[in-house]
Amino acid sequence: MHFFSYQLAEDLGRAFSDRAILQTFLDAEVAVSSSLLKSMLSLLRSMHVLIILEECASFLRYGYLSPDNAVGIRKEVTILCSELRPHALALVSSFGIPNAFFSPIAFNWINANSWSSVQPQQGATVPL
Template identity: 60%
Template sequence: MLAENRVGILKGEFDVQSTFEGDNNVLMQQVSKALLAEYIAAQRKKAPFKGLGLEHMNGPCPVIPDNLTGYSLRSIKFQADVFFLRERDLLKRYVAEVSQYQAQGQSKEDAILLSYQLGEELARAFTERTILQTIIEAEMSSSGSLKDVLGLLRSMYALISIEEDSSFLQYGILSLVNFAAVKKEVMKLCSDLRPHALGIVSSFGVPDSFLSPIAFDWVEANSWGSPNSGNC
């Protein structure tokens, strides 16, 4: 299927023109350093957070229910709350770890480097929270069937982000029961999104010639004897 969609050829043509100076690890460290600076500045001034989308930290800490249902997992409130909670928790852990290294005599720069793992987790939390908020804004400004599909995509993005990030379990943000519920809901979302898949791809302007035959008549594409099935 990758060959039919010419993914290899397109990737090969793109990669040779790319540089690796903007390595993701370096970019993540830059993000976490900016968040660290914003946190320290707010604490020193004893002022509320006003930048980098950290305003959510001015309010009370979100509380996640013990037993999440499919309805609550797909709700904007839960998704925003759990992303806010992760970012808040990781930022405080990151600040504490950097401060601890500095108290041991490390320079600020070395302390940040030694805290790289938490820094990357924090930057990921910040990035995914920002993306989620952007999706929510687009969804809230739409209507009708478009809003419904955007809601499904929002839930898919949020729940897969949770499923793929161990920090939700590692730091006790979600219980094992709720984490298992997330994984089950992702499978249900796949089924709910399946009828809209071709329309979503088409909305990006991807030509039909770039799509595999399975994108259209998947029964025929997988039938015995079909030239595209590999069963001939």
């Protein structure tokens, strides 16, 4: 019984936080006048909500989501990813994170994952 009480309290706490984030999205959508920004916020809100539904076992545990619904959510997340993909760089840039905080993979995935990038450079010692 103690596990269930703890689990329920944890689930309710997460639900409260998720609801607060959702309300922030909704308030921001109402506050902006740009239709392009409203559209982007709507896509991000939908992605946020679907990811919560997909990742949180509580919805399955308490019977609010069926396994078939979970499959549909995964498909919707994939669709939203493709809609957000063209805007990914602008979205990341909007946070103002300095380039120094990004690893090389953020700028050139192919070079960051090339064979030469994982081999030691000439004259470099490899720690044992």
